[in-house]
Amino acid sequence: MDAKSRKSETCVGIVILMTLAGIAFWVYLKQLLYDPAVFMPVLHPEERAFPEASGTLDASWFQSYLPEGFNPLSSVEAFGPENLSEKIDGKAELYLSAGFVKLVSRRFVKSGQSDSWFEVYVYDMGNTRNAFSVYSSQRRADGEDVDFTRFAYHSRNALFFVHGREYVEVVASSESLIEEMLALGRNFVAGKRTETGEVNEIALFPKEALEEGSITLLSSDVFGYQELNNVFIAHYLLGGKRFTLFLSARKDPREADSLAASYRQFLLENGGKNQVAENRIPGLKIVEILDSYEFIFAHRHFLAGVHEADDIAMAEELAVMLYETLAEVTQ
Amino acid sequence: MNRSVPNGSASEVGSFFSALSEIIMRIVTVRRISQVFFLALFLWFCVATSFGIEWWQLRGWPVSWFLHLDPLVALSTLLTTGSLYRDLLWALVTLVLTVLLGRFFCSWVCPFGSLHHFVGYLGKRGKPFSSRVALNRYHRAQSIKYHILVVLLSAAAGALIAHQVREAVRPSIPLVALLAVTIGLAWSAAGRASERNGKTFIFLSAFIGIWALIASFVALDRMIAASLQTGLLDPIALVYRSINLVVLPLADSTMQRISVSQRYYEGAWLIGAVFLAALLLNLKVPRFYCRFVCPLGALYGILGRYALWRIGKKDGDCPQCALCEADCEGGCEPGGTMRLNECVLCMNCRDDCRHDIITYSSRPSAGGEITLPDLSRRGLVLSMASGIAAVPLLRLGGGLGANWNPSMIRPPGSLSEADFLSRCIKCGQCMRVCPTNIIHPAGLESGLEGLWTPILNFRLGTSGCQLNCIACSQVCPTAAIRPITLDEKKGIKDFAASGPVRLGMAFVDHGRCLPWAMDKPCIVCQENCPVSPKAIFVREVFNTVRSGVGVVAGSDGFTVELREPSLKPGRFGTGDYYLAISGGPGGNGDMRALIVSNSDRSLTLASGRPLEFLPSPGTQARIQVRLQRPQVDPERCIGCGVCEHECPVTGKRAIRVTAENESRSRKRSLLL
Amino acid sequence: MSDSSHDSGFTRRDFIIRSTKAGAIIAASGLLSYWLHDSKGPKAISDSGESAILLPDFSMPAMGRKMSIVAGDDRVRTVNLALKALGGIETFIRGGDRVLIKVNAAFATPAIVSATTNPQLLAELIRLCYHAGASSVAVTDNPINDPESCFALTGIGEAARTAGARLFLPRESFFRATTVPGAAYIVNWPLLYEPFQGINKLIGVAPVKDHHRSGASMVMKNWYGLLGGRRNIFHQDIHNLIKELAIMVKPTFVILDGTTTMMTNGPTGGSLSDLKQTNLMIAATDQVAADAFGATLLGRSIHDLPFIAKAEAAGAGTADYEQIRPERVGI
Incomplete structure (x- = not known):
């Protein structure tokens, strides 16, 4: 082979080898670029996929309300009535009886601090009243009220509030995240427009001696009586003693009357004794049961009274106050 | 390229090159480097086709790149679908280089070719020179591969031709162009014959014309359909399939490095046998497959007809020493009349020639050259006709219509069956990547046409089709399994309206299911159903067990004594059995209590839930089993097959997925 | 070189x-x-190359929404009177028109059980079309039972042939995929299209029948016989399907034969005791009005037949047929 053709052969060889190097480099670059969305972790048969409700979730769920420096720690989970218990086990019943629609939850972590995270639960309860019910019936005793929305409080590591038809819980992994959680709550309330339904009964409780934040809506099986549902209760401090007032708006005066009567009957059947009542409140009935007094009366379509009062005189004062407030409002 | 000594101005450059040529020396060395490089790259891709993002896993590796480079894949899918899918554009690179250079792919890139090359080298080692020369002589049978190519491409183009003519009233430009290309291809294939006989083109045109005429009167496009069968013999698809489904599972079976458990492929023996046969035949004739079978090589041979550079002899005294033919890979006779379309550019002849007569240049060989395959007009027309006619013949079984096989479950994202068959090249990439090893090459379930296309087998493999996996749709080079996203697979977000991708539906076989057929409690399928809410739900029933009727001798409310000692001790203490007694006092009706243990005649009931009334002696007592019978909700079931995989009836499963209700075909849906 | x-x-x-x-x-x-x-890459479900066709609009808006109701038991007489009351067949069928008549030949039952279009009525209608100058009349249906037997046993085939109409029995190649705009069900669905080639007038002729699934089978339900494929799947939501049929087909006019009404056990009937002589013939340009009136023959209100209201809401016609002031003859 002559020198010239050898030279050109070498030349071609170098070009080819450089092409091969180029291909290798291209392949190297190519493998770096891939869409991580394709590679969700493959689940083993033993592990179950997170249940997902129908369709409305996306990966950015709730992220716009996060304070600076938080990132998702888990994927969005959603639950409907049929599988809520998979998430919150036995507590599901409380939500279900109050008209639960959907729960969406997700964990977020503070960047750089893997032990500082919280989980946000947004329960869609259908309406404000239902949301208030689950909110109030779970209210923690040591909770501190928060000002950014009407029904909101926080405990040492958690924040609870009602916004529109949603009941929101934010539960943190440590006590140091309160400020961030409050910021998150503020962002959520400010950022998510919603119709705020009223809970009218709250205004009907006398303000005097009312224990702050004690008004609670009990959905069903109230005071152990199956027929009694949708009852608001409120705690009062009077003369160092604690009293529980209750109030329930019924469909019409007839129902309120008959419920008052059947509740009284229920108490009598369970060992209660009739007490004579002064007639400062029309139709007031007092039942003495287990060393406490139960005041029951109906006014218009309201069923109201005092529950398990130790002091009959003070209880009557409170009952009268409640009656007067009702009478005033319903005139 | 004369023999003149390099002049002074080039001498410095020349010394640089001679220094380099110390290292590189010969073009065949470069060729070997290239072969090793591409073979290694290919094998690496096979390994990396494992679902995951580790450096050795799928991540962004262009694992189907060799298929993308394959112009036969591009051309045949172009004929069947009228479109060139995404990365198949790479084939244009190969095509352009082939048109300019000749069949470089075969000896420089093709991983299958490199394997043949190596085995062929082993085979001819030690053989005497004369027999090596004789082995590398051109053989008439080398034209078979062109017939194979024509048959495969006509099968792919049949529908296009028939459809084209029916559309002639309102022609669309790309379709006309496609028809022109088809005819052009046929023409150039027939070119050799046409040089000999000018009538061939007329003959061919007449053939197509008559065909078209028939098609316009008879609705031939109903039967004449496109069928993509190139993948059967396309060397790239074949080598992917063989390495991925046969070699890797065997190689990995001892180490289990690539996959955590042994990979199985149903019917892999046939793929392995074809692969092994193709390799072993090299011992008989070097590059047997490349010379006689390879349709891709045939396509390259035709495409390289006008190659600007080609191997050939230059003028000069050729002593006819036949050295150049001793190692000729293509069997193209460079020493005599050069058969351009057989030359695979191995460059051995140039390297072996001691007289420096063989060149790779723009001049035709001084020994004369033949640029086109040895095809007779009759043979060509016969191949075309049989290719076109084969498809309706294969489909006469009605497998695409009413007689479709419901046990053929296609991977998620597969197109409707006809479209699927017009795209699938049987490369096995989906089968390789499937993390649960449920995608398998089909045998003859969907007829000959569906051989080695992917179908799901939920008994083999490690689970069903995973909810959060779309690997197969991502690697498919031709979109027979179109690329879907996880959102689309699950039917969420933008895809909420269309719902999840359904592969089929699970059916409970009441004759085999334990709670249905044998009164044995079992809810494995329900527990394992990954859909939320679960597609499998249960209905509770209480059935009196066989010989489970006795007569009460006495009871204290917590235990019940029977008169006959007929029970197997301990058998009814599993928590699934209840004692049922009817006819309580005051018309209490039936009562049922959970049995916690039993001896041969006494039954102990759960203490928390004793009997509501004491059965009087002589009352009939029935031992009942509480069954939760599984039932499938067709609106929820996506046919993922997890239930079938988990079913404890391990032979023919008691819950099985079949393709009814699969979302790729409206005709197969069970519900609105 | x-x-x-x-x-x-x-x-x-x-x-x-x-x-x-x-x-x-x-x-x-x-x-x-x-x-x-x-x-x-390709779409999820392709139509395999063939483009979907759309059924043309055969209605004559200039004619307005009209209806006529003629009393009598002689179909030949009543159909003539009914068409005359609409303005005469000449106003609809003109010289050179190519007419397609969609009959109800769904079942291979004898004409006497009235499960199918009456052959005398069909023959008279064909005669009238030719008399009005039609250049061709064709008759078609895609029956539930075997087409050959259906057309033979109902007498429809014989009637069509003797009256000189071309009969189109369904064949696989006669169907083309169609998509009704905005429809949920008739999407890329096979339609008996071949008989429509070159047609410019369409007449629907159907008897009044009880229908187990939809409540009634009259003019609109009769278009079901233009569908191919596995159409029985549509029985899962028959009312919405009928609505889509009414959107899909815009006939020139329709004839609803209420001479004999199948009151019970529809749509096949089978016994004469299922039938009742109601002796009315209805012709209309408004298919919804015709069906709404037909419902009264079955003793049903339009509230029993949701497809009527659905079709009206979709703009296919008028459910309150009195609104279009039907011409009554002999009542």
Whole structure:
């Protein structure tokens, strides 16, 4: 082979080898670029996929309300009535009886601090009243009220509030995240427009001696009586003693009357004794049961009274106050 | 390229090159480097086709790149679908280089070719020179591969031709162009014959014309359909399939490095046998497959007809020493009349020639050259006709219509069956990547046409089709399994309206299911159903067990004594059995209590839930089993097959997925 | 190169020709690839090449919404009177018109059980069309039972042939995929299209029948016989399907034969005791009005037949048929 053709052969060889190097480099670059969305972790048969409700979730769920420096720690989970218990086990019943629609939850972590995270639960309860019910019936005793929305409080590591038809819980992994959680709550309330339904009964409780934040809506099986549902209760401090007032708006005066009567009957059947009542409140009935007094009366379509009062005189004062407030409002 | 000594101005450059040529020396060395490089790259891709993002896993590796480079894949899918899918554009690179250079792919890139090359080298080692020369002589049978190519491409183009003519009233430009290309291809294939006989083109045109005429009167496009069968013999698809489904599972079976458990492929023996046969035949004739079978090589041979550079002899005294033919890979006779379309550019002849007569240049060989395959007009027309006619013949079984096989479950994202068959090249990439090893090459379930296309087998493999996996749709080079996203697979977000991708539906076989057929409690399928809410739900029933009727001798409310000692001790203490007694006092009706243990005649009931009334002696007592019978909700079931995989009836499963209700075909849906 | 080219007869010209051919192949394949390149991939469900067809509008808006109701038990007489009351068949069918009559030949039952279009009525209608100058009349249906037997046993085939109409029995090649705009069900669904080729007038003729699934089978339900494929799947939501049929088909006019009404056990009936002589013939340009009136023959209100209200809401006609002031003859 002559020198010239050898030279050109070498030349071609170098070009080819450089092409091969180029291909290798291209392949190297190519493998770096891939869409991580394709590679969700493959689940083993033993592990179950997170249940997902129908369709409305996306990966950015709730992220716009996060304070600076938080990132998702888990994927969005959603639950409907049929599988809520998979998430919150036995507590599901409380939500279900109050008209639960959907729960969406997700964990977020503070960047750089893997032990500082919280989980946000947004329960869609259908309406404000239902949301208030689950909110109030779970209210923690040591909770501190928060000002950014009407029904909101926080405990040492958690924040609870009602916004529109949603009941929101934010539960943190440590006590140091309160400020961030409050910021998150503020962002959520400010950022998510919603119709705020009223809970009218709250205004009907006398303000005097009312224990702050004690008004609670009990959905069903109230005071152990199956027929009694949708009852608001409120705690009062009077003369160092604690009293529980209750109030329930019924469909019409007839129902309120008959419920008052059947509740009284229920108490009598369970060992209660009739007490004579002064007639400062029309139709007031007092039942003495287990060393406490139960005041029951109906006014218009309201069923109201005092529950398990130790002091009959003070209880009557409170009952009268409640009656007067009702009478005033319903005139 | 004369023999003149390099002049002074080039001498410095020349010394640089001679220094380099110390290292590189010969073009065949470069060729070997290239072969090793591409073979290694290919094998690496096979390994990396494992679902995951580790450096050795799928991540962004262009694992189907060799298929993308394959112009036969591009051309045949172009004929069947009228479109060139995404990365198949790479084939244009190969095509352009082939048109300019000749069949470089075969000896420089093709991983299958490199394997043949190596085995062929082993085979001819030690053989005497004369027999090596004789082995590398051109053989008439080398034209078979062109017939194979024509048959495969006509099968792919049949529908296009028939459809084209029916559309002639309102022609669309790309379709006309496609028809022109088809005819052009046929023409150039027939070119050799046409040089000999000018009538061939007329003959061919007449053939197509008559065909078209028939098609316009008879609705031939109903039967004449496109069928993509190139993948059967396309060397790239074949080598992917063989390495991925046969070699890797065997190689990995001892180490289990690539996959955590042994990979199985149903019917892999046939793929392995074809692969092994193709390799072993090299011992008989070097590059047997490349010379006689390879349709891709045939396509390259035709495409390289006008190659600007080609191997050939230059003028000069050729002593006819036949050295150049001793190692000729293509069997193209460079020493005599050069058969351009057989030359695979191995460059051995140039390297072996001691007289420096063989060149790779723009001049035709001084020994004369033949640029086109040895095809007779009759043979060509016969191949075309049989290719076109084969498809309706294969489909006469009605497998695409009413007689479709419901046990053929296609991977998620597969197109409707006809479209699927017009795209699938049987490369096995989906089968390789499937993390649960449920995608398998089909045998003859969907007829000959569906051989080695992917179908799901939920008994083999490690689970069903995973909810959060779309690997197969991502690697498919031709979109027979179109690329879907996880959102689309699950039917969420933008895809909420269309719902999840359904592969089929699970059916409970009441004759085999334990709670249905044998009164044995079992809810494995329900527990394992990954859909939320679960597609499998249960209905509770209480059935009196066989010989489970006795007569009460006495009871204290917590235990019940029977008169006959007929029970197997301990058998009814599993928590699934209840004692049922009817006819309580005051018309209490039936009562049922959970049995916690039993001896041969006494039954102990759960203490928390004793009997509501004491059965009087002589009352009939029935031992009942509480069954939760599984039932499938067709609106929820996506046919993922997890239930079938988990079913404890391990032979023919008691819950099985079949393709009814699969979302790729409206005709197969069970519900609105 | 040039110095040695003459030796082998190789000329620069040969090389240029070869380069040009190679260049042409490259250019052609490059162009074709660019042209046919598909970067997205195929759609989920393709229609396999054939483009979907849309049924043309055969209605004559200039005629307005009209209806006539004629009393009598002689169909030949009543259909003549009914059409006259609409303005005469000449106003609908003019010289050279090519007419398609969609009959109800769903079942291979005798004409006497009235499960199918009455043959005398059909024959008279064909005669009237030719009399009005129609150049061709065709009759078609895609029956539930075997087509050959249906057309033979109902007498429809014989009636059509003797009256000189062309009969289209369904064949696989007669169907083309259609999609009704905005429809949920008739999407890419096979439609009996071949009989419609070249047609410019469409008449629907159907008896009044009880229908187990939809409540009633009259004019609108009769278009079901234009569908192919596995249409029985539509029985899962028959009312919405009938609505889509009413959107799909816009006939020139319809004849609802209420001479004998199948009151029970529809749509097949089978016993004469299922039938009742109601002796009315209805002709209308408004198919919804015709069906709404037909419902009264079955003793049903339009509230029993949701498809009527649905069809009206979809703009297919008038459910309150009195609104279009039907012409009554002999009542």
